[in-house]
Amino acid sequence: MAKLSEQEIKEMVRQLPEGWEVRDQKLRKEFIFNDFKGSVDFLKRIQPVADSMNHHPDVCIYYSKVIIELTTHDEGGITKMDFDLAMKIDSLSKVS
Numbered sequence: 046m047a048k049l050s051e052q053e054i055k056e057m058v059r060q061l062p063e064g065w066e067v068r069d070q071k072l073r074k075e076f077i078f079n080d081f082k083g084s085v086d087f088l089k090r091i092q093p094v095a096d097s098m099n100h101h102p103d104v105c106i107y108y109s110k111v112i113i114e115l116t117t118h119d120e121g122g123i124t125k126m127d128f129d130l131a132m133k134i135d136s137l138s139k140v141s
């Protein structure tokens with residue numbers, strides 16, 4: 046899947062839910078949960094979805110904060126796959 050241009054990325058970021066930004070050529074969002082279990086459970090919900098898409102986020106967990114970064118490593122930049130995964134991850138953050 047081809048790398049998107051800066052202009053395409055700018056337009057598509059506006060259509061994502063609140064909180065997503067582009068930093069260092071990755072889509073990025075911080076999610077806050079109640080505690081470490083909330084963070085880990087979020088990651089557990091992401092894993093089957095990422096595997097089924099064969100597209101995986103870069104993830105950092107800091108206790109109750111999860112930083113998700115999305116880029117297409119094979120292409121060296123952001124592709125539509127990253128936007129598709131961003132939408133799915135965002136909806137998974139809202140499951141209690």
Ligand SMILES: C[C@H](O)[C@H](O)[C@H]1CNC2=NC(N)=NC(=O)C2=N1
Pocket residue numbers: 099100101102115116117118119120
């Ligand atoms: C071999 C495997 O299919 C590839 O390395 C996949 C796996 N998951 C991936 N995830 C992401 N985010 N980018 C990739 O380029 C990528 N490539």
